[in-house]
Amino acid sequence: MNPVLGELVERGGGLVTRVAAVQVVPEWTLWQACRSGGLVRVLPEVFVAAHLLDGRETRPGAPALSRLDHDLARRAVCTWAEGRGALSHLSALDVWGLRRQNADDLLHLSAPAGGGLRSRPGVAVHRRQHLILEPPQVVLRKGQPVTRLEQTLVDSWPILPSAERRAPVIRAVNDRLTTPDRLAVALGNAPKLHDRAAFRTLLTRLAEGCRSPLEIWGHERVFTGPGMPAFRRQARIRVGPRTMYLDLFAERERVDIELDGATTHGDPRQREIDLRRDALLATVGILVVRFAHRRLIHEADDVRRETLAILTNRRAGATA
Template identity: 80%
Template sequence: MTRLDQTLVDSWPLLPYAERRAPVIHAVNERLTTAERLWRALAGVPRLPDRPALRTLLTRIEEGCRSPLDIWGHERVFTGPGMPAFRRQVRVGVGRRTMYLDLLAERERVNIELDGATTHGDPRQREIDLRRDALLASVGILVVRFAHRRLVHEPDEVRRETLAILAARAAPPRP
């Protein structure tokens, strides 16, 4: 019998490349393990095949990425020149409700939400999202949502749009 952390590290090279990240992300999201425990397990396997990819994944998880879409957006859209240092998975309380924001630009009070293809296509989920967005607007936080399709197929446009929104929110109001 081995600990989950060690099992995830040991099984990393045994899984097909496209399926390697999902078990690690799931285990961390479900609080079955932590990035810190996975780092310790990885330290004990210095010659692990494709070790750099697991190290990158653990770094992204530590940075607040909680899904493959979060990671994709982080690496290809929401970092680099002009982008603020977004805070990821920021806990915000409004009234009795607690929410976690995907990407928060604090100074501009803009929350970027990355909507996955499966969950956010459901009309009930859309209603929940709209109510959540309205609640955040009541405390001055603008929510900008990008669908999976746009994020993946139009990353440059999403980046330009994000920068324009941030610039508009940072500019002083006109008299």
């Protein structure tokens, strides 16, 4: 490759545009670099160094963009858009750090209607009425323009496999990046969203204090209904200098139901942490009852009966 052009590509982190290249070398030099295999055109007017394309096999006819790492591919798309669009849907979800986009997934860009951008191989352009490419609708994250988080989560919902839809929403709320109320506003602006009812139910559960798929399962299948108290979810309890959050707290009975996820099972260190926590709660009269993931999923009826019996006995003991 021409050394002047090569230096320009290196300064651009492996990426160069035709406009930038012809300012320092004749245009034929750019095309010669492509013919010799030094550069690859990944989008109109946008080229990357060929060595940055990985060597993995792709499906026949797959765009060159799918062979770039995620960050470089998104940078190429933003460079091509020239400020006329913002990363959205699954691409924005990746930038927000909530779900890694698969290499073969389309890169998504939202643009104002009539902005002139159209979809290309490897890039899906979503034209949106009334989109303004500035805050609060579009923000910079990691130096790239992305749709605001709430809009990103709503846009991504119907594209994700059904089994993967809830996880980014739950994580966003748990990480305090957003709230169920703010997400509900964004959902209200998408009345025709596919499987919208499930999204609305998820937001209701999150607003009630559920913070994991297991807690949602327990709420819907086990810990509601006749005989069950109005549990406080994620109840904040302070014992001495330590603050703890209880999964399901029956305040009258002083019982804390903890739902242990599958990943904590068999971890000796986590087990020791749990035992110390349970002992500390016992000093203020709170009984901790733990149910493992396997039992909650496969023995829901037994868990429910045991919980009701524990609560009944605690009430009886309090009045004896």
